[in-house]
Amino acid sequence: MKKSWKIFLLFTKYSLKTSFQNPLGVFLFMIGKLLRFATFFIFIYYLLVNTKILVGYSLPQTIIFYLTYSIIDSLAQLFFREVYRFRALVINAEFDTILVKPYHPFLRILVGGLDIMDAFITLLYIGLLGYFISQVGGISGLQIFGYAGFIVNSFLIAASFHIAVLALAIVTTEVDHTIMIYRDMTKMASFPIDIYVEPIRTIFTFVIPVGIMMSFPAKSLFGLLEPQLYVISFAISMIAFFGSLKLWTFALRKYQSWGG
Amino acid sequence: MLTYVLLINFLSDVVFSSKIHELSGEIINGNIINLLVKPMSIMKSLLSKEIADKLVNISFAIVEISILIFLLKPHIIFQTDVLSLLMFVVTLMIGIMMSFFLSLSVSLVAFWTAEVWAPRFIFIMLVFAVAGHNFPLDILPSGMYNALLFTPFPYFIFLPAKIYLHGFSPDLLGPIAISLVWTVIVYSFSKLLWNKGMREFSFFGK
Numbered sequence: 001m002k003k004s005w006k007i008f009l010l011f012t013k014y015s016l017k018t019s020f021q022n023p024l025g026v027f028l029f030m031i032g033k034l035l036r037f038a039t040f041f042i043f044i045y046y047l048l049v050n051t052k053i054l055v056g057y058s059l060p061q062t063i064i065f066y067l068t069y070s071i072i073d074s075l076a077q078l079f080f081r082e083v084y085r086f087r088a089l090v091i092n093a094e095f096d097t098i099l100v101k102p103y104h105p106f107l108r109i110l111v112g113g114l115d116i117m118d119a120f121i122t123l124l125y126i127g128l129l130g131y132f133i134s135q136v137g138g139i140s141g142l143q144i145f146g147y148a149g150f151i152v153n154s155f156l157i158a159a160s161f162h163i164a165v166l167a168l169a170i171v172t173t174e175v176d177h178t179i180m181i182y183r184d185m186t187k188m189a190s191f192p193i194d195i196y197v198e199p200i201r202t203i204f205t206f207v208i209p210v211g212i213m214m215s216f217p218a219k220s221l222f223g224l225l226e227p228q229l230y231v232i233s234f235a236i237s238m239i240a241f242f243g244s245l246k247l248w249t250f251a252l253r254k255y256q257s258w259g260g
Numbered sequence: 261m262l263t264y265v266l267l268i269n270f271l272s273d274v275v276f277s278s279k280i281h282e283l284s285g286e287i288i289n290g291n292i293i294n295l296l297v298k299p300m301s302i303m304k305s306l307l308s309k310e311i312a313d314k315l316v317n318i319s320f321a322i323v324e325i326s327i328l329i330f331l332l333k334p335h336i337i338f339q340t341d342v343l344s345l346l347m348f349v350v351t352l353m354i355g356i357m358m359s360f361f362l363s364l365s366v367s368l369v370a371f372w373t374a375e376v377w378a379p380r381f382i383f384i385m386l387v388f389a390v391a392g393h394n395f396p397l398d399i400l401p402s403g404m405y406n407a408l409l410f411t412p413f414p415y416f417i418f419l420p421a422k423i424y425l426h427g428f429s430p431d432l433l434g435p436i437a438i439s440l441v442w443t444v445i446v447y448s449f450s451k452l453l454w455n456k457g458m459r460e461f462s463f464f465g466k
Contacts (some may be wrong), residue, residue, distance in 0.1 A: 028378035032385040039389035046399050 007103050011112040015081075019116050030117045037070060037121075040190070055194040060135040061222060062192065067129045069190040069214045072151065073183075074118045074125060076158040082113035083162045087175040095170075096257050109166060110159075133221070143221050146230075150217035156237045157213045163244035167251035189214035209236050262334040264396060266325055267424060271417040272393055273321040275355045279313045280306060280363045281380060284370035290463035303454075310360055339424050347428040347436075351420040354439045359387075359416055361446040368450065371457030392418030412446065415439035 019026055044066055048059040057065070086109050089095040098108050133139055161182050169175045185208055193201055193211035205211030212233045219225045283306065286292040295302050329336065339345055366383050370376045388394060390413040397418050398405055408414055419435055 022375055025375050025378040028382055032378075032381040035382070035385045035389055040394055043395040043399075046401070047395070050399070 004103060004107060007107050008111060011108065012114045015113045016116055026117055030120065033074075033117065033121055034124075037125075041066065055192055057192055058136075060132045061218070063132050064129065064136065064221065065192050065215065065218045066190055067125055067132065068151075068218045069186070071122060071125045071129065072154045072158060072213060072217075073186060074122045075151075075155055076162070078115050078118035078122060079111050079155075080159070080162040081115040081118070082109055082111065083165055084175065084179060085113065086166055086169050087173060090169055090173050093257055095255075106163075110162060136222070139221060143223055147217050147221040150220050150233070153234055153237045154213040154217060157209055157240050160237070160240035160244040163241075163248050167244070167247040170251040170255050186210050186214060192218070206232075206236065209233075209240065212236060263337040264421060264425060266328065266334070266336070267421050268393060268417055270321050270325055271352065271355075271420060273317045274314060274352070275359045275416050276387070277314055277317040278360070278363050279309050280360065280367050283364070283367040284376040284380075287367075287370035287457075287461070288374050288376070292461075293463055306364070307360070314356070337425060339427070341427050344423055344428040347432070348420050348424045351415070351423055351436060351439065354436075354443055355416040355420055358412055358439070358443050358446055361443070361450045362412070365446065365450045365453055368453040368457050371453070371461055387413060387416065390414070391416045392421065396421075398422075409435055409438065412439070412442040415442060 041063070044062055045059070048054060048062055052058075054062050086095075089098065089109065095105075095109075098105050101108070133144075165175060165178045165182065168178050185204070188196075188204060189210040193205055193215040196204065201211070205215075216225060216229065216233055220230070283292070286295065292302075295305065298305075339348065362383070366380050367376070369379055390397070390408055390411065392414060397408060397414055400408070415435070415438070419432070419439065423432065
């Protein structure tokens, strides 16, 4: 465990050094991400200025849903940026050199490339979240604790998705499009999942658990989740996580490399 | 609103799908030399690739949207006015040309710097933010909306979508004229960048 932690910190240091070789690029990327966040924020603002509520949620509550999505999305990109570069490792056989190393390959291919840009942006989102929680008012410490627990749960589901993408990349060498599918599906939950009609709402909550990832933390914060949904959510995240590990093991058995 | 969402997604696939970003990689790794020595116009070659890519994307977009309409059965608005349909096609063509030349200009940055992905990322974010992809631009306050009309962004997909949904009216002639001016500006700018880049470009081997 201690060895793995040291290796993770080493890869993080290398990733930061690589990023800051081009500070202008880092700056421009951050501007782009902030622009994307700001325009959607403006859209939500002007939508609710006119309609006042969205499926029963006020403007600050809807913004909290959007901020929750933004935090989880940027946390996933912060930690799992290296997944986007995995295809190159598979097709030019560098993945073999990672597999023979005396540490778990996930340290390199899953969390081996921390993205500093997303760290700054996540802090900004958390700051805004604190502000809008204060705007809603009447939220207890227990509800905030529940919210934090659900954020951890959502991160586990995101990790499961990314491990599944890695497994599919070994079998199919396809990463970009599967990641785009994941990003598009999670984007659907940037608004409260209640905006969708049945059966889409149930499918995107319990079958493809983006509703659990993105909407349940905020609902827990507002005290709107039934107790059994807490248990079901954590059970689904455990199933997703262990299922993705099984898929990874299956993919490794199928991996053929360049031979010799 | 549902027609707007489906239409905007279709128009995005038509207008923004592009292979022109590959040009920056060709410039950086020097493969553009092989294109320049061939006895054909590089611009016509890029345009042909662009048209081919868009035809593929249009086919897939039609299939995807048909499946969504079949499954969800939303209430769709079908435009029947011939003049509106004609102006829809005209403004769509203008949007496609503007997108092509603007995307080309971003790719030509590769003549001067290897850092092309960051400017392209900003360009993509900006375009998706204010082109009407995420939301109809007319929900913005009128001051902001009118200011946006002086930029090229609403003319990529928002103006064609507006004409299709609400029909053509003479007060849209002003925005159409602005879009034509912007097309000439971005064409001239891309041509200027190309000529300047060609004068300054050098590579070895290949």
